[in-house]
Amino acid sequence: MKFMVDPDLCIGCGACEDTCPEVFKLVDGTSTVILDPVPAEYQSACEDAEFACPATAISHEE
Numbered sequence: 199m200k201f202m203v204d205p206d207l208c209i210g211c212g213a214c215e216d217t218c219p220e221v222f223k224l225v226d227g228t229s230t231v232i233l234d235p236v237p238a239e240y241q242s243a244c245e246d247a248e249f250a251c252p253a254t255a256i257s258h259e260e
């Protein structure tokens with residue numbers, strides 16, 4: 199599974215990094231995906247992060 203962050207939507211709140219720091223990392227105030235593709239063990243946490251993102255900046259494709 200591949201996760202993406204839209205840098206134009208991300209407000210840099212850090213919630214996704216708190217939820218899954220193995221995949222999301224804040225760089226200069228914007229979340230960046232640092233593991234691509236996302237290994238199976240982190241997919242559930244990434245889906246939680248996507249659902250919880252206040253800016254709906256996270257998306258994924260199978």
Ligand code: SF4
Pocket residue numbers: 203207208209210211212213214215222228229250251252253254255256
């Ligand atoms: S939760 Fe959403 S808005 Fe917050 S840092 Fe992550 S991608 Fe950006």
